[in-house]
Amino acid sequence: MIEIVIGTxxxxxxxxxxxxxxxxxxxxxxYLRISVTTKxxxxxxxxxxxxxxxxxxxxxxxxxxxxxxxxxxxxAPVSAHLIGRASYFIGxxxxxxxxxxxxxxxxxxxxxxLKSVVDDTPEDNVDHTQIENKEKxx
Amino acid sequence: MTLHDYLYYIILPVLILSAILIFxxxxxxxxxxxxxxxxxxxxxxxxxVIGVYCIIYNHSTLLDSALILGxxxxxxxxxxxxxxxxxxKK
Numbered sequence: 001m002i003e004i005v006i007g008t009x010x011x012x013x014x015x016x017x018x019x020x021x022x023x024x025x026x027x028x029x030x031y032l033r034i035s036v037t038t039k040x041x042x043x044x045x046x047x048x049x050x051x052x053x054x055x056x057x058x059x060x061x062x063x064x065x066x067x068x069x070x071x072x073x074x075x076a077p078v079s080a081h082l083i084g085r086a087s088y089f090i091g092x093x094x095x096x097x098x099x100x101x102x103x104x105x106x107x108x109x110x111x112x113x114l115k116s117v118v119d120d121t122p123e124d125n126v127d128h129t130q131i132e133n134k135e136k137x138x
Numbered sequence: 139m140t141l142h143d144y145l146y147y148i149i150l151p152v153l154i155l156s157a158i159l160i161f162x163x164x165x166x167x168x169x170x171x172x173x174x175x176x177x178x179x180x181x182x183x184x185x186x187v188i189g190v191y192c193i194i195y196n197h198s199t200l201l202d203s204a205l206i207l208g209x210x211x212x213x214x215x216x217x218x219x220x221x222x223x224x225x226x227k228k
Contacts, residue, residue, distance in 0.1 A: 003141040010145060010190065014152040017186055021156030024163050024179060030171050033163075037179050048186040052193055052201070061198040068185070068205050075208070079178060079215035086219040087171035112223070 002054065009051035016044030029095035030087050038080040042072055093128055101128065145194050153190065157183050174218045181211035 023036035046069045053065035089112070094101055105118040107126040118125065157180060164176035188204040191197075 006193065007141060007144055010149050010193075013186060014149045014156075017183055018152050018156045020179065021159035021183075024176060025159050030169055030175075033172060034175055037175060041179050041182050045182050045186045045189070048189040049204075052189045055193045056198050058198070061201065064198075064201050064205070065189075068201065068208060071205070071208050071212075072182070072185070075212040076182075079212055079219075082216055082219040083171055083174055083178075083222075086222040087169065089223050090171075090225065092169050092171055 006051045006055050009047050009054065013044045013047030013049075013051065016040050016047065018044075020044060029098070030092050031084060031094065034080050034084050034087075038076050042076045045069075045072060089126060091126075091128065104128065142194060145190055149190055150187070150194075153183060153187050157187075170222065174215060174222075178211050178215045181207055181214075185211075 017040070020037045020040035023040060024033055027033045027036055049065045049069050053062040056062060056065075088103060089107065089109075103114075103126075105125040105127045106115050107113075108115065108124050109126050110124060160176050160180050160183060164173055164180060167173040167176060185204045185207050188200050188207070192200045
C-alpha cells in the first residue's frame with residue numbers, strides 16, 4: 001500500500017519536472033521561461049521529496065525532507081523575481097506577439113526604482129520600444 | 139515490478155531526460171538570463187535525482203547534500219542576477 005503512495009508521488013514529481021524541462025525548451029521568451037519553470041519544477045521536486053519523506057518512516061529524515069521542501073518553496077519565487085527584474089533592466093525583449101507590457105517606462109534606469117506611473121523623464125525610463133528604436137538608428 | 143525497479147527504470151530516466159533538455163537550453167540559451175534560469179533548474183532537477191537515489195539505495199544521508207545544493211542554487215541565482223543588473227549601470 002505504501003509503495004503505491006510512494007510510486008504515485010514520484011511519478012507526478014518526475015512528470016512535473018519533465019513538463020518544466022519541455023517548457024524551458026519550447027517557450028518563446030525569457031519571461032515566459034522564468035514563469036513556467038519556477039512553478040512546475042518547484043512542485044515536481046516537492047512531490048519527489050514528499051515520496052522520500054513517506055519512504056523513510058523516521059521523524060528525522062521526514063523533517064529534513066520537509067525542510068528542503070520549505071526552503072525550495074521560499075527561495076524559488078525570490079530568485080525568479082530577481083532574475084526577471086535583472087533581465088528587464090538589461091533590455092531583454094518580450095516576445096513579439098506579447099499583447100502588453102505593464103512595466104513599460106516605469107523602471108528608472110539610474111536609481112533602479114519602480115514608479116507606479118509613467119513620468120515625463122523619458123531619458124531615465126527603461127523602455128523596450130525606445131531600445132528598439134535606438135538599435136534601428138544605430 | 140517492485141518499487142525499486144519502477145524508480146530505477148522509469149522515474150530516473152524521465153528525470154535524466156529532463157536534465158538533458160535543460161542542459162540543451164543551458165548551452166543554446168539566446169540570452170544570458172536564459173542560461174542562469176537553466177542552471178537554477180538543472181540544480182533543482184539534481185535535488186529530485188538525489189531524492190530518488192535516497193529511496194533506491196535506502197540512504198537518508200544523501201538528503202544533506204540536497205539541502206546544500208538548494209542553498210547553492212539560490213545563492214548563485216541571486217549573485218548572478220545582482221551582477222547582471224550592475225553590469226549595464228556603469
